[in-house]
Amino acid sequence: MEPAPVALCPATPEALRAAGERLRRGGLVAFPTETVYGLGADATNAPAVAAIFAAKGRPRFNPLIVHVADMSRAALHARFSAQAEALAAAFWPGPLTLVLEKRGMSPVCDLATAGLATIALRIPSHPVARQLLLAADVPVAAPSANRSGHVSPTRAEHVVADLGAQDILILEGGATTVGLESTVVDVSGAVPVLLRPGGITRADIEAVLAAPVGIATGESDLPASPGMLARHYAPRTALRLNATRPGPGEAWLAFGPQDACHAGPAINLSAAGDLVEAAMHLFAALRTLDATGVPCIAVAPIPEQGLGEAINDRLRRAALGAGGAPPKDP
Numbered sequence: 001m002e003p004a005p006v007a008l009c010p011a012t013p014e015a016l017r018a019a020g021e022r023l024r025r026g027g028l029v030a031f032p033t034e035t036v037y038g039l040g041a042d043a044t045n046a047p048a049v050a051a052i053f054a055a056k057g058r059p060r061f062n063p064l065i066v067h068v069a070d071m072s073r074a075a076l077h078a079r080f081s082a083q084a085e086a087l088a089a090a091f092w093p094g095p096l097t098l099v100l101e102k103r104g105m106s107p108v109c110d111l112a113t114a115g116l117a118t119i120a121l122r123i124p125s126h127p128v129a130r131q132l133l134l135a136a137d138v139p140v141a142a143p144s145a146n147r148s149g150h151v152s153p154t155r156a157e158h159v160v161a162d163l164g165a166q167d168i169l170i171l172e173g174g175a176t177t178v179g180l181e182s183t184v185v186d187v188s189g190a191v192p193v194l195l196r197p198g199g200i201t202r203a204d205i206e207a208v209l210a211a212p213v214g215i216a217t218g219e220s221d222l223p224a225s226p227g228m229l230a231r232h233y234a235p236r237t238a239l240r241l242n243a244t245r246p247g248p249g250e251a252w253l254a255f256g257p258q259d260a261c262h263a264g265p266a267i268n269l270s271a272a273g274d275l276v277e278a279a280m281h282l283f284a285a286l287r288t289l290d291a292t293g294v295p296c297i298a299v300a301p302i303p304e305q306g307l308g309e310a311i312n313d314r315l316r317r318a319a320l321g322a323g324g325a326p327p328k329d330p
């Protein structure tokens with residue numbers, strides 16, 4: 001077999017300098033963030049951003065999240081309302097993306113924002129991401145570093161499995177700690193709207209704003225937010241959600257204390273019933289069970305509180321993406 005031209009790099013100071021240089025020259029760098037691994041390019045360089053879509057095999061040009069190292073850099077690209085400033089002060093650096101009014105003087109290319117008047121910005125907290133952004137000193141557009149339609153990578157090996165054959169420098173940074181993509185909140189209008197549940201919970205956001213956030217009412221209302229497309233996070237295997245127990249031949253994605261043992265492949269997202277731990281393990285567990293070749297993964301119910309909202313959102317998309325009506329609970 002042909003060896004793939006994989007460049008998996010420990011994130012040493014020299015590697016980070018080289019990665020920063022590579023981004024400035026229009027190359028692609030995959031890097032860890034606290035949420036998932038991102039596939040980054042210089043957001044001001046349209047051909048480099050186009051290379052992201054090509055590498056992912058994305059069917060169309062969705063607006064991407066632009067990552068910056070600090071607030072002074074963020075302010076170059078967007079106008080912050082008082083609410084936006086409050087959210088940034090509370091959660092940056094961290095797993096929150098703000099959709100803001102883009103400044104006319106921002107050099108971020110239209111391809112990165114899909115030509116919208118708004119821009120999605122995030123300051124990640126992962127030390128490798130922060131050092132890379134400082135080394136590159138350009139805004140970095142980065143969707144999750146997976147093939148289009150696959151679940152997001154939470155380990156460098158997931159990136160290698162999906163994109164290892166491409167000309168991408170992959171920075172190694174271990175398993176990500178949050179495990180779900182960032183929460184996306186649109187603060188460009190009068191009422192903040194939650195576009196994508198994620199690493200920061202709705203309750204956390206509402207506590208800072210001291211007001212309820214609006215809910216995106218469905219993907220048809222939001223052509224600007226294709227991250228909300230139902231079939232976004234799809235393993236190949238069918239998923240059966242809210243299963244009380246696995247059926248014969250199924251894999252079992254459990255949550256919380258379990259007494260029954262299961263003969264087939266099984267992973268418990270959190271035996272302690274901890275939603276933070278479950279979020280961290282979700283995508284790796286889906287990848288592992290997907291690779292077992294079983295026809296269906298039965299998934300235990302996950303409570304719809306805190307991070308459970310984001311976990312259930314990803315599971316519902318994964319279930320739709322896998323296609324076909326799953327069997328009824330045995």
Ligand code: TXA
Pocket residue numbers: 033035036037038039062063064065097099113116118119120122142143144145180181182183184186195196224225226227228
């Ligand atoms: O955790 C994360 O957010 C990861 C890491 C790498 O930072 N990135 C990520 O990027 O998930 P991506 O491109 O897969 O998701 C971008 C999300 C999508 O839901 C997209 O529709 C939304 O942000 N988005 C980006 N720009 C937008 C805009 N101007 N208006 C509305 N939604 C926007």
Ligand code: MG
Pocket residue numbers: 143144152
């Ligand atoms: Mg993605």
